[in-house]
Amino acid sequence: MNEFIAWAKIRLSVDYRLIVIYCLVYFIWGLGMNWFGAQVEIAKFTFWWQVVTCYILYMVPISLLLRNFPFHMQYAYGLIAMGILEFGGYALKTSYAYPNNLMDQFFGERTFALGMALFFALYFPLGNWAVAKLYQSVCKPKI
Known part of the structure; x- marks a missing residue:
């Protein structure tokens, strides 16, 4: 456990x-x-402020932990994280899936949460890439 805490501190500094x-x-x-x-x-989220809890309080720390991993590892770990989030959101009814939505029509209603997790897991590698590009252009290191 102490090794994980030390690893997380290094990754999050x-x-x-x-x-x-x-x-x-x-x-x-x-x-x-x-x-x-x-x-x-x-x-959709049941309440707009869930954007803060989901995207900032949940996804940003995970993105920071995963940012130096290769694309496939970010996606794989992101899939686990998003699977938990999607399952919890629909189980607790804090997320609302519209009945007979486009994804249900195309893939079937029993695959909705899995499809959402597979899609949103891409946020971690794509988000890390986009943020790194923005950071490099906005916060150029001083030499």
Whole structure:
């Protein structure tokens, strides 16, 4: 257990500007996805503020932990994290899946949460890539 805590501290000792960029990117991304999901009637959060708890308080720390792993490992670990989040969200009814939505029509209703987890697991490698590019362009290291 002590090894994990030490590993996590090393992985999370980052520039505060990087954390700010993560929070801004993920918050905007979360609001956009929640809006899109509601507009096309796929799925949405029950309350708008769940964007903060899901995207910032849950996904940002996971992204920070995974940021130096290769794409496939970020996706694999992200799939586990999103599987837990999707399962919990629909089981606790804090997320709402529209009946007979596009994903249900295309893949079948019993595969909805799995499809969502498979899709949203891409957030970790794609989000880490986007944030790294923004961080490098906005916060150029001083030589």
